[in-house]
Amino acid sequence: MHGAGTATLAVVSKPVVRAQDLLVGYGGAPVCAPVSFTLAPGKVLALVGANGSGKSTVLRSVIGLLEPSGGSLQVFGSAVDERDVTFRTRVSSVLDDDAYFPALTVSEHLYLTARGHGVLGADDVVEELLAEFGLTEHARSLPVALSSGQRRRLLLAAGFARPRALLVLDEPEQRLDRDMKTRLAQRLNDERTHGGAVLLATHDADLLRAVADRAVLLSDESSRLVSVAEAVDMIGRNPS
Numbered sequence: 001m002h003g004a005g006t007a008t009l010a011v012v013s014k015p016v017v018r019a020q021d022l023l024v025g026y027g028g029a030p031v032c033a034p035v036s037f038t039l040a041p042g043k044v045l046a047l048v049g050a051n052g053s054g055k056s057t058v059l060r061s062v063i064g065l066l067e068p069s070g071g072s073l074q075v076f077g078s079a080v081d082e083r084d085v086t087f088r089t090r091v092s093s094v095l096d097d098d099a100y101f102p103a104l105t106v107s108e109h110l111y112l113t114a115r116g117h118g119v120l121g122a123d124d125v126v127e128e129l130l131a132e133f134g135l136t137e138h139a140r141s142l143p144v145a146l147s148s149g150q151r152r153r154l155l156l157a158a159g160f161a162r163p164r165a166l167l168v169l170d171e172p173e174q175r176l177d178r179d180m181k182t183r184l185a186q187r188l189n190d191e192r193t194h195g196g197a198v199l200l201a202t203h204d205a206d207l208l209r210a211v212a213d214r215a216v217l218l219s220d221e222s223s224r225l226v227s228v229a230e231a232v233d234m235i236g237r238n239p240s
């Protein structure tokens with residue numbers, strides 16, 4: 001478990017995500033070849049691939065925003081149901097750039113997220129996250145008054161403000177400076193150490209090297225499990 005003042009990380013031992021020939025897409029058209037992977041507790045799996053290869057779409061399916069069009073997808077051993085309270089207490093996600101409350105200050109946003117998910121000692125959790133994500137001096141700012149990188153920090157901090165056994169992140173490195181990227185990598189490694197599972201999409205070779213155990217390379221022709229070294233090599237050949 002995390003130290004004092006940090007949202008509790010629920011530890012589970014079964015596979016967290018199991019995708020078998022999973023097909024995802026829009027209007028019946030798949031966005032990539034079927035994808036198969038298993039994500040165990042305490043592991044970090046990265047989705048890599050070119051722009052438009054389907055990374056965000058796979059993530060949306062895993063958190064229940066999009067029904068798979070084929071294959072099977074299980075999260076915590078069951079079909080995905082984001083309305084299920086157990087599912088919601090175990091899955092924390094940061095996908096979209098604008099998923100903040102425009103009328104709440106930075107600290108109110110984090111506090112509401114923590115309290116809304118039943119975190120005890122929410123004040124301490126918020127204070128710790130503000131410091132960790134470099135937002136302390138912006139605690140009373142509204143999101144509109146933040147830079148895009150600071151807003152990104154707020155959304156990421158909110159992802160850590162609630163209980164979770166699975167963290168789903170879409171290109172968390174976006175708009176972060178190097179120092180914040182390093183701290184994010186440390187946070188994700190902590191998550192793994194404490195038994196949390198992380199599924200993330202990324203174009204960042206440094207983040208991959210720092211945190212990922214394996215990667216899934218998505219493409220139209222064949223989506224396949226690859227080593228981190230192979231994923232880093234792919235990113236090197238097709239930098240963003």
Ligand SMILES: Nc1ncnc2c1ncn2[C@@H]1O[C@H](COP(=O)(O)OP(=O)(O)OP(=O)(O)O)[C@@H](O)[C@H]1O
Pocket residue numbers: 026031049050051052053054055056057058201
């Ligand atoms: N809501 C949508 N309706 C229809 N098509 C969509 C929708 N969202 C995404 N797509 C299409 O699905 C494909 C995969 O998009 P997706 O966002 O999953 O790719 P990605 O790998 O995350 O890309 P990037 O690296 O640019 O973030 C793209 O061709 C995109 O145009």
